[in-house]
Amino acid sequence: MGNYVSDCEAKSLIVEIGKRMYNKGFVSGSDGNITIKVDDNAVWATPTGVCKGYMTEDMLLKLDLDGHIIEKGDLNSTSEIKMHLRVYKENADIQAVVHAHPPMGTAFSVAGMPIDMPMMAENVVFLGVIPIAPYALPGSQEVPDSVAPFCKDYNGCFLANHGTLTWGENPLEAYYRLESLENSCYIQTTLTQLNKMQLLTEEQVNDLYDLRKRAGFKRGGMMKR
């Protein structure tokens, strides 16, 4: 806890991450949202109805963890803010949350396929297992409830038939986990097509869990072999 980015840094990071998300095709139209925590009870957030690739800092909103608006311009908050705020409430170590609809990750969310295979070091150490949060009507209270069980032990989850949610102890970590998630979905799909899966051995995976702990990553779950 503590050691937050400043209001200024949070706003410029949200704009930058929005551009990267959009340019990489992780969101289309006005999909997706980003929040960054700036003190124990405040986050900056993307507004609803705006393309995340073309945001300016004056479009962003500041809210408390109950969703009350502290500061805003002309644009309104998104109904998806509730799942972001729930992640912060469930785990005080989290300082940024990113929601997107990346094509491969969203396909996994529709297929109900978690990322849980130890394919390479990065997906064991940095990303870890990405479980599936059960489907909930967008904007409903069931969405944050569906995500809550995963916030302490994992670095993100699929939202069934919807998209992805990743989080981190700093803003770029939350965004890079989205990149890593999409990359892992590509690789897992390609491996399935190649029909030749040579996963890391149990011993190799255990060594990576040790490495993960030493590197200070507190979450990630246990991969299946």
Ligand SMILES: [Zn+2]
């Ligand atoms: Zn969405």
